[in-house]
Amino acid sequence: MDAQQGHCPRITTRQVEVLVLVAAGLSNPQVARSLGISHQTVARHLTVLMAVLDVPNRAALVSRACHRGLIDLSAWPPVAASAVRRLAVVAVPEPAAPELLAPGP
Numbered sequence: 459m460d461a462q463q464g465h466c467p468r469i470t471t472r473q474v475e476v477l478v479l480v481a482a483g484l485s486n487p488q489v490a491r492s493l494g495i496s497h498q499t500v501a502r503h504l505t506v507l508m509a510v511l512d513v514p515n516r517a518a519l520v521s522r523a524c525h526r527g528l529i530d531l532s533a534w535p536p537v538a539a540s541a542v543r544r545l546a547v548v549a550v551p552e553p554a555a556p557e558l559l560a561p562g563p
Contacts, residue, residue, distance in 0.1 A: 472493070473506065474528055476489055476493070476500055478537060481529050482534075507523075
């Protein structure tokens with residue numbers, strides 16, 4: 459929670475894409491190649507995500523992201539939880555932390 463602004467920072471679609479690839483075990487350079495961005499940009503996304511989700515490392519980041527409903531590890535490779543909801547035939551409740559999701563670019 460951002461104490462100065464009084465709201466929880468939002469996580470972008472691109473950051474969720476990075477999370478999914480990290481959860482699948484890819485390194486920063488592999489994530490960068492997969493998304494067509496620099497490895498420094500991947501590192502920055504991870505730094506921001508770790509701050510937003512208040513975790514110290516990649517393993518904790520994936521764990522917290524799963525707990526918050528941002529990624530789904532029920533299938534391999536992992537997918538963004540929003541992708542699972544779009545593919546569902548029946549209605550699925552909103553994610554556990556919808557205030558964290560922001561529309562993509």
